[in-house]
Every structure is written in structure tokens, then in C-alpha cells.
Amino acid sequence: MDQLASILEGYVEQKRQKLTALSEEIWRYAEVGYQEFQSAAALERCLEEEGFSVEKGVAGIPTAFVARYGQGKPVIGFLGEFDALFDLSQQAGNWQRASFENGNAGHGCGHNQLGVGSLAAAMAVKEYMKDHGLAGTVAYFGCPAEEDGSGKMYMAKAGVFDELDGAFTWHPSSKNAVDGSSSLACICVLYRFHGRATHAAGQPHLGRSALDACELMNVGVNYLREHMIQEARVHYAYRDAGGGAPNVVQDHAALYYFIRAPKVSQAMELRERVDNCARGAALMTGTTLEITTTDGLCDFIPNQTLSALLQRGMEEIGAPRFSQADQALAARFQEGYPAEELKAKNESYEKEYGPQIAAQLAGKALMDIILPLKFDPAASPGSTDVGDVSYVCPTVQLNMATYAIGTPGHSWQLTAQGGCSIGHEGMLAAAKVLAYAGVRAMEDPKVLEQAKEEYQKATGGKYICPVPLDLEPMLDGVK
Numbered sequence: 058m059d060q061l062a063s064i065l066e067g068y069v070e071q072k073r074q075k076l077t078a079l080s081e082e083i084w085r086y087a088e089v090g091y092q093e094f095q096s097a098a099a100l101e102r103c104l105e106e107e108g109f110s111v112e113k114g115v116a117g118i119p120t121a122f123v124a125r126y127g128q129g130k131p132v133i134g135f136l137g138e139f140d141a142l143f144d145l146s147q148q149a150g151n152w153q154r155a156s157f158e159n160g161n162a163g164h165g166c167g168h169n170q171l172g173v174g175s176l177a178a179a180m181a182v183k184e185y186m187k188d189h190g191l192a193g194t195v196a197y198f199g200c201p202a203e204e205d206g207s208g209k210m211y212m213a214k215a216g217v218f219d220e221l222d223g224a225f226t227w228h229p230s231s232k233n234a235v236d237g238s239s240s241l242a243c244i245c246v247l248y249r250f251h252g253r254a255t256h257a258a259g260q261p262h263l264g265r266s267a268l269d270a271c272e273l274m275n276v277g278v279n280y281l282r283e284h285m286i287q288e289a290r291v292h293y294a295y296r297d298a299g300g301g302a303p304n305v306v307q308d309h310a311a312l313y314y315f316i317r318a319p320k321v322s323q324a325m326e327l328r329e330r331v332d333n334c335a336r337g338a339a340l341m342t343g344t345t346l347e348i349t350t351t352d353g354l355c356d357f358i359p360n361q362t363l364s365a366l367l368q369r370g371m372e373e374i375g376a377p378r379f380s381q382a383d384q385a386l387a388a389r390f391q392e393g394y395p396a397e398e399l400k401a402k403n404e405s406y407e408k409e410y411g412p413q414i415a416a417q418l419a420g421k422a423l424m425d426i427i428l429p430l431k432f433d434p435a436a437s438p439g440s441t442d443v444g445d446v447s448y449v450c451p452t453v454q455l456n457m458a459t460y461a462i463g464t465p466g467h468s469w470q471l472t473a474q475g476g477c478s479i480g481h482e483g484m485l486a487a488a489k490v491l492a493y494a495g496v497r498a499m500e501d502p503k504v505l506e507q508a509k510e511e512y513q514k515a516t517g518g519k520y521i522c523p524v525p526l527d528l529e530p531m532l533d534g535v536k
């Protein structure tokens with residue numbers, strides 16, 4: 058561990074109790090997107106105690122906020138999330154299904170740790186600035202509704218990230234690795250058809266079926282698949298099938314589409330073609346059509362220059378220091394996962410990182426090594442609103458182990474592990490690494506310049522908003 062790593066380690070360890078208690082507090086609130094009032098307030102309170110000035114309710118979103126310390130350039134930002142997921146409540150540390158206090162929502166993606174880990178990084182950088190006279194500004198961005206609501210897209214659209222020279226974040230994971238792969242851009246669109254109801258046997262010729270329009274639209278899109286790029290992903294669900302009576306011609310029906318592609322510009326183009334399938338279906342059926350964009354987000358572009366700083370930080374700080382008890386508890390969780398899934402996981406490590414690393418990991422429930430830095434040109438098939446930040450400034454993220462290998466994403470098992478010491482260790486390790494990269498970036502203007510050049514080349518230096526500019530976030534969650 059170099060000198061900077063041990064200084065930052067000290068700052069974070071000094072506040073260990075406060076930070077883990079805050080993570081547990083947000084874990085207990087388990088508030089879903091745009092409803093994170095108690096969680097945001099707890100984070101804001103902690104940042105104020107730590108000497109940050111907090112701007113609340115940014116971008117017109119009550120639970121979005123920015124906290125800053127210092128002044129002038131460079132400006133380094135840490136992104137925090139804190140929203141939970143419906144139906145994933147679970148007792149902390151319990152490997153058998155048992156809901157927590159009759160709860161409903163739970164932190165099945167670990168965003169309680171994500172929010173507090175990034176806060177701890179901002180706090181450690183602030184301490185370093187104070188003690189070592191490092192100039193500039195460190196900011197923490199409270200980003201609501203990552204799971205369903207694209208909080209960061211609305212914040213990017215409002216210019217909230219414009220001040221940044223670099224953005225750093227992380228995600229709870231089963232592995233310790235810098236995130237070197239991009240993610241898919243995604244646009245979410247509701248297609249509502251309106252027709253004319255009649256007796257389906259008596260006067261069918263007078264009816265105009267909105268349900269027929271939905272079916273024809275889907276047929277059109279499914280034929281379109283042959284002529285779209287391989288990496289695109291288009292999926293749909295019926296939001297309204299027009300009612301349950303076969304003898305009534307359905308005068309209303311609606312489809313909800315997610316349209317994904319490796320680049321936001323590609324997703325926007327493809328969306329036009331999907332819109333045309335809907336228009337064609339309306340024309341064929343004599344119905345009218347209402348198209349509403351509900352949401353959207355950009356692809357994530359990992360900045361390689363700043364990723365190298367994260368990797369250095371990971372190697373200096375090291376993997377989370379899990380105790381024997383943590384390893385034993387994680388192994389209990391693994392007992393509930395399908396054996397073939399665990400085998401496939403190990404094989405995927407072997408394929409990606411070679412037999413040596415696979416051998417090191419064999420039989421281990423929690424990852425205790427740092428994986429080598431890898432940039433994958435192919436986008437991983439999910440989507441995240443961190444992508445929108447990566448179109449505003451150089452952006453990077455890392456993964457740190459906070460749960461057992463083989464734990465499914467968005468699961469109650471993940472909720473359980475994020476509320477106990479397994480999650481705490483990963484969170485504190487992530488905080489130290491993020492702080493390390495943040496300080497290294499702030500003290501070397503050349504690194505930030507190089508990161509910016511790379512960002513300009515990748516994006517043209519311009520934020521491409523995937524949704525209409527006047528679209529407002531759906532704060533009540535109804536789409």
C-alpha cells in the first residue's frame with residue numbers, strides 16, 4: 058500500500074462505524090425511486106456534518122441533491138444511488154427467505170452501500186484536501202431512481218453534471234474489478250391505440266380494434282428484428298390488452314416497449330423505425346395512436362484514462378478484507394444457488410481471466426483478489442443512467458465484492474448480504490479506491506486533460522439526450 062492509500066484508508070476507517078450505521082439506516086428505509094425522502098435526508102445530514110454545503114432538490118427532483126466542498130477547478134464528482142426495489146425485502150444476513158418487518162421493498166441491488174460508499178469517498182477526499190492543501194472542489198451527487206426512473210438522465214438534461222472534470226462511481230458486485238465494458242442505451246416508449254367498440258358478432262364491421270393494432274405492431278417489430286443491428290434489444294409488454302370480453306371489439310389497448318442499442322444515437326434511430334411500425338398498425342386498423350416516451354438513458358462509455366487510476370487504486374488498497382465468519386455466511390447463501398450456475402460462473406472467470414485466476418477463486422464464496430483491468434469493446438446487455446453522465450464528462454466505475462459469487466442480481470439474497478458485515482466490507486473498500494483515484498486525478502492536471510480528450514473523441518463532447526427535452530421525471534411512479 059503506497060502512502061496515499063494508507064492515508065485514505067485511515068480517513069475511511071476512522072469513520073467506519075458512522076458509515077456502516079448510515080448504510081444500515083438506508084437499507085432499513087428501502088425506499089423506491091423518487092420516494093427516497095428519508096434516505097436522501099440521511100445522506101444530506103451526514104454530508105452537512107462533514108462540512109459539505111448541500112444543494113437540495115436539484116433538477117426539480119425533491120430527492121436529488123449535490124454536496125460540495127472546496128472551490129474552483131478541478132471539480133471531481135462521486136455519484137451515489139440509494140433507491141430500493143419492490144418485493145425484495147429480506148432480513149439482514151438471513152440465507153432463508155424471511156421478509157424484514159413485513160416490508161415490501163428491499164435493497165436488492167445494494168444501492169444503500171452504493172450511496173454511502175460514494176459518500177465515504179467524497180468525505181475522504183475532503184479530509185485529504187484539508188490536511189494536504191489540495192486545491193479544487195469535491196462534489197457528491199445524490200442520484201435518485203436509478204432502477205426505474207433514470208434520475209441521472211434528468212439531472213444531466215438539467216445540466217447538473219456540467220461542472221465536472223471527472224465522475225467516479227461504483228456498483229456492489231460479486232467481483233472486484235474496474236468496469237471496462239459499456240452498457241446499452243435504452244429508450245422506453247408507450248404506444249396507446251384507440252379504436253371503436255362494438256358487438257364483436259353483431260356489428261363487427263363497425264368496430265375498430267385497438268388490440269388488433271397492438272398485435273400488428275408487434276408482428277411488424279418482430280419482422281424488423283431481421284433488419285436491425287445484432288446488438289440491439291427490443292422487448293415489449295402489454296400494458297392494456299383492451300379488457301376481458303371477446304365479444305366486445307377492444308377500443309383501447311397499449312404496449313410498453315424498451316428499445317436498446319449500443320449507442321444512444323442508434324437507439325434513437327431504431328426507435329423511429331419502431332414508431333413507424335406503430336403508425337402502420339394504426340393505419341391498417343383504422344385506429345388512432347398516441348406515442349409517449351416515458352424514459353431513456355445513454356450508453357455508458359468507460360473512460361480508459363481514469364479507469365487506469367481506479368485500477369491502481371484497487372491494487373494499492375486491495376480486495377475487501379472479509380472475515381472467516383463472512384466467508385462462512387456467504388457459503389451458506391451459495392448452498393441455495395444452483396450448482397450448475399456456480400460452475401458456469403467459475404468457467405466464465407477461466408474464459409475471461411485464465412486458469413490461474415479461476416484456480417485462485419475455486420471454492421471461494423467471496424472474491425478476495427483484484428481482477429486485472431480489461432476493456433471489452435462489446436457492450437454488456439444491461440443499461441444504466443451512469444451512461445448519461447459519461448456523455449457529459451469523463452466517467453468511470455468499479456465493481457467491489459459485497460455479496461457471494463453466484464448471487465443473482467436484484468434478489469432477496471442480495472438484500473440480505475447488503476444489510477450485514479459482508480456488504481460493509483465491500484463498501485468501505487470501494488470508498489477507499491474511489492477516493493484514491495479522485496485524489497490522483499485532482500493532483501495531476503495532465504491526467505484530467507487526457508481523460509477529457511478521450512471523452513471528446515468518444516462523444517463529440519456533447520450530451521445526446523435520449524428523450525424529448527421537455528420530458529419531466531415521473532415522480533409519482535405512474536407511467
Ligand SMILES: [Zn+2]
Nearest residue numbers: 166168203228
Ligand atoms: Zn444497481
